[in-house]
Amino acid sequence: MSLHDFVFLTEDASHDAAIRHINEEAFGPGRFVRSSERVREQGPHDRRLSFIAADRGETIASVRMTPIFAGKTAGHLLGPLAVRPSHKNLGIGRELVRIALAAAEKAGSQAVLLVGDPPYYAPLGFARTRPGAMTMPGPFDPHRLLAACFGDVHAMALEGEIHHRDRT
Numbered sequence: 149m150s151l152h153d154f155v156f157l158t159e160d161a162s163h164d165a166a167i168r169h170i171n172e173e174a175f176g177p178g179r180f181v182r183s184s185e186r187v188r189e190q191g192p193h194d195r196r197l198s199f200i201a202a203d204r205g206e207t208i209a210s211v212r213m214t215p216i217f218a219g220k221t222a223g224h225l226l227g228p229l230a231v232r233p234s235h236k237n238l239g240i241g242r243e244l245v246r247i248a249l250a251a252a253e254k255a256g257s258q259a260v261l262l263v264g265d266p267p268y269y270a271p272l273g274f275a276r277t278r279p280g281a282m283t284m285p286g287p288f289d290p291h292r293l294l295a296a297c298f299g300d301v302h303a304m305a306l307e308g309e310i311h312h313r314d315r316t
């Protein structure tokens with residue numbers, strides 16, 4: 149199997165059940181206590197910037213994007229990102245991140261943030277943020293809070309509270 153065997157599509161409601169299954173399989177019940185999930189619970193994700201990968205019609209990977217403010221910066225929180233175990237290490241996760249980043253930039257996002265492993269995300273354009281500069285609704289490892297920034301925004305300059313854009 150190679151990347152060319154898969155199709156990458158903008159998410160719609162018909163993908164919801166498969167995405168739920170993929171995320172359950174990847175993260176288990178503990179996923180709901182993560183700080184990123186607390187932010188995602190504050191409002192809907194943006195389907196126009198969320199994507200799935202399909203293999204012969206079956207949804208096998210997903211990335212979602214949620215509109216947030218990081219302090220005064222209007223951006224997006226990337227995640228969950230998950231690939232079915234049967235399809236790991238084929239480049240699908242990286243491709244979904246690339247597609248989501250490009251779509252966010254085109255839509256005017258100033259920064260895409262996530263809590264994740266720097267070795268995976270750094271080659272995709274994510275940089276570390278300043279430890280302690282940002283808060284989320286719950287604890288997280290500040291060394292894993294990463295950002296891919298657009299225009300003249302810089303990861304190290306981000307500061308303030310991360311929350312859904314719908315939450316006033």
Ligand SMILES: CC(C)(COP(=O)(O)OP(=O)(O)OC[C@H]1O[C@@H](n2cnc3c(N)ncnc32)[C@H](O)[C@@H]1OP(=O)(O)O)[C@@H](O)C(=O)NCCC(=O)NCCS
Pocket residue numbers: 174175229230231232235236237238239240241242243263264265267268
């Ligand atoms: C992490 C995940 C999304 C990667 O997707 P994928 O399609 O399998 O990954 P890709 O094919 O794009 O990339 C594979 C490469 O990333 C590496 N990699 C995978 N997970 C990694 C991690 N957590 N940290 C560092 N490198 C990682 C692999 O070793 C591989 O390296 P190689 O190219 O040198 O062989 C997938 O493994 C997954 O769904 N994991 C469970 C859920 C999860 O942890 N999501 C991320 C939350 S931050």
